[in-house]
Amino acid sequence: MKIAVIGAKGLPPKQGGVEHYCAEVYPRMVKQGHSVDLFARSSYTDCSWQDRYDYQGVQVISLPSLSLRGVDAFVTSALGAIAASATKYDIIHFHALGPSLFTCFPRLVNTAKIVVTCQGLDWQRAKWGSFSTRIIQMGEKAAVRFAHGLIVVSNVLQTYFLQTYGRNTVYIPNAPARYGESDPNFGYGTQLGLEQKRYILFLGRLVPEKRPDLLVDAFSALNPVGWKLVLAGGVSDTKSFTSQLLEKVANNPNIVFAGELRGQRLWEIVRGAGLFVLP
Template identity: 65%
Template sequence: MRIAVIGAKGLPAKQGGIEHHCEEIYTRMVEKGHEVDLFARSSYTGSNSLHTYNVGGVRIVSLPCLKAGGMDALLSSALGAMASLGKEYDIIHFHALGPSLFTWLPKFSTNAKIVVTCHGLDWQRAKWNKACSHLIKMGERAAVRFADEIIVVSEELRSYFKKTYNRETTYIPNAASNLGESDPNFAFGTSLGLQQQRYIMFLGRLVPEKCPDLLIKAFQKLQPQGWKLALVGGNSDTTEYSQQLVDLAANNPNIVFTGQLKGAHLAEIIQKAGLFVLPSELEGLPLAMLEAMQEGVPVVASDIPVHKQLISNNRGVLFPVGDLHSCVRSLDWAIHHPQEMAVMASNAQNYVKANFNWDGITDDTLGLYKALLHCETPPPVRERRWSMLTNILARLKVSCV
């Protein structure tokens, strides 16, 4: 198969669940003999516009973009959608709702099957202003109207599309990356002032919807003796919010901002954490939590539906989302009940190994592609072009309502 990928920032993955997802599944598809082109953003790749290079057999095409909030994603996705028209792709796969705004372009102009993966309801994210949120919501509606198949990464998202649009979707989750070995001497962690098993870890982008501010407040209120808090991650168009977090920490020596980590340093900090905490109010399917669960790290998290899916049934501790006092109590209980938390961590580790792995996810995605291609072949583009043209603007108008 010839596959085009639109919506990812680029490869190799640096930060962001979509990029890690794409690197894991598309390199595997190439190994199975398929051809994959991924249209990326020059702001991410650091390459000149229209530069091409290879990552794990995936051909990366760097496209121009604007470094202005969400406009870089929209421009590069529009250009990617147009670029996909010039080659006979079998599948054109859009990742995320904003880029899906342009699903109608290849739907109108090619015989390729259009697939969208919804990694989360991005229009709800606090970093977007009202105009950007509206455009992303339009992308969601465009996906519903023009995609041949929509993949969702959580059961919550499947319920959302069914309830909101009466649209059936296919549940194919994400999985944790294999972190590999880390330094048994914990040298990097020691350089940060951390002790093995004696720090609470937050891992993710420092954005409002992940609520790292709530965790900082809870840690300062609890002041657990001999423990530190490590916040691992960079910002995502949220520099002002990141500075607010630093100010909130108020130079507390027990609160450590590590910045974005990867490779052996990231593995070391995850694997030696005493607790992993994710207080988010919004998630698609959190890869960071899956990685912690996979490594056997005890988990405490807010009780949003996707977290319930992952750590209910004695796989972790849940607290009401946004509730500071409940967060404090949950952290206190987890710190003082290590044996109970170890049992939960073991249950979570077994659950992840049984239900979330990239080989299975790749096979499921390829199976969906093949099923679409074996459907009845649509009329040639030239025969359906004008009939679709009369409907496109009407459909987009409805989607804006």
């Protein structure tokens, strides 16, 4: 099959669940004999418009974008949908509700099957203003109306679409990635002042809806002897929230900000954790 992908920032993944999902799934599909074109943002790929490059067999096509929150995704998704509509694909796979606003384009002019994967109700995220929230809600309704298939990653989302729209969905939970080899001596963890199996790990973007602040409050209240709390993750249009979080823990030496981790450092810190918590 020939497959187009719309809604991801690009590859390789830097941060964000959609990008990591794409990095795991589409190279595997290519190995099975399928052809995959992923329409990406030039602001993410650092490539010129319409530049193409290969990522583990996936053709990444860089599209024009604007480095403005929300506008970037809107522009690239629209252009990707138009480009995909003008090409003969078997499947056009949209990720997230915002980009799904443009499912109408290929549905009206193309014979491709439209598939939408919903990883969450993005309009509930605190970072979006009222206008962006309305756009995302319109994307949700477009996904329900125009998609031939709708995939959700949780039973809660499956219930939501059934009760709200009477729409049946396919539940496919995300699986953990397979990690490679990491330092058996726990070198990077030692640099951070950590002891194996004696720290709690939060791994994810530092955004309000993931509630790292709640975890910080709980850890500070319990103050477990001999344990540390590690917050590992990047920032996603939430610099103000992150700054407040940093101020909150500034005087607690047992709370460590590790930043965004990748590769062997990520694998090492995950393997060394005594407890993984996602509020």
